[in-house]
Amino acid sequence: MQTLKNVVQPALIHNPNSRKNAQDKGHFLRMARQKLGDYCVSSLNDSHLPAHLTELKSKGVDLIVISGGDGTVSACLTTIAAIYHDCPLPAVAILPSGNTNLIAGDVGFGLHGDAAIDRLLRPEGLKSCIRAPIRLSWPDEERPAVLGMFGGCTGYARAVRIAHSPNVLKFAPHDLAVFFTLFTSMASLLFRRSRHSWMKGDRLSWSAQGKDLPRESRDGRSFLFMVTALEKLSHGIWPFWSTGNGGSGFHFLDAHAFPKALPRACFNLLRGRAPEWLRSHEDYVSATVQEMQLETDSDFVLDGEVFPASASGRLMLEEGPAFRFVHV
Template structure:
């Protein structure tokens, strides 16, 4: 395999080391180490790497960098097999690395990438986010959501939260700690009534439609685990596992604190699985209509004029790790 590294100098950890990691990587990898100051530079960089025969791409950055790289890799390598991917976490949020991270850091990681024989691997299929009525290009990502999740991300991105909360837990910390706001009438009404959301989900030949018009919380993921045992998803039909997972919590949900207590521990008891206010399943494709922004891997995408959003399975990537 021919490895290469895409380095985001603006990610939190990379910005803090004053360029030490990328200088070391360049000494070891030469022109196969690329520092991308902006996502707009990725197509040119990846076209060059493709022409050089690169079939293993390490990404040093956070979730937003990984999402941008996966999107561009899929576009550039559309006519050949996709390269394997290794994640070296260094961003504000590193949920993706918690599931498919490479497992080594610094010089040790670079040395192992240069000797890729014997690396283990797993397959993940990112979610493709698109806007059917807009001309903006689709993007790939591994974890996202709207309604209450988008609200939580907006709060979690504030400096006061990022200063005190662990970076990979900032969004979940904000989301579930916001339950304290339910003690106060004004904030309780605002959070509980949620945002507009109509959705339909398709898995193979089966399509399900949700008729309720408001959602307290919507999340979806292509990952198979999150940090610290948190897992707010389950599958209503155990024989269907091919696709991405989603959770929708209706506006004014009953027994919300009990649901949060269980999902923070990665548990979904029978009462939660059968509760009409909480719907979780696996889908290959979803159509949403919402007035909420959609957040994918920490990046905020404004709602379209008509509010329509499409989520579907993207191309399968092979993630390598030690």
């Protein structure tokens, strides 16, 4: 953890469509514009971000404040990396206001509303930490790469589609909507009609580069595959073996199709525990890696955004550029 020094100018990117911002009837935006002036940008659509960030870069902005959920943060990080490619990346502060705020749970700013803006206008002495988002790309397509912090495919992608339904988002806002996906995967096993479909998973082959890998590749089917560049999730849940990677690489978990001891494994992972029997179990693989090549017929979900599988099924996960996240 380091202290922020010599910041020239903060700027705010505000998503008016995010849950909290849409509910406050514009109060936060009006207040921010009074204090930040032209350095407060309200972006209705991600397609507007390149123009906004190009202008902010030209003004010397080196602290980008993001008011939105995980999807907004992902879109901003992707665009920031593209616009600031020829110079040092600006620091980032996250003010959570979306349907899901997993990223803020790890690297959020820690203040809200007026207090957050006032402190960001006095950035000297703020603390910071480094996280390198995951870069998702499709080698066989011209689809642009994206950066994100939490995602997955196979059973995770199935469950996210359920969690995105209006009824779930209405009654399980914020990060609970994401963790509902994990419980959905488990609950589906209680019903005979859905048990076999969920347990057999989806086709998934992968090869990886990283230290302490129990194996460098796998070819088969996966019940649940998840990745994250974060170091902490909400409610004590941590479905990965490794912790505290110091910003080097990202974590992944692959639970094979028809995994044995699944209730026992879930009981531990949902409590942030990975006992030795689970670490050595042949149906569960978890490690910290710098790069993974995947081939699957499943969609891939990154920070809540669903990306359909390519025609070849191939995709690449890599450690992205390192960002400095500012917090109190």
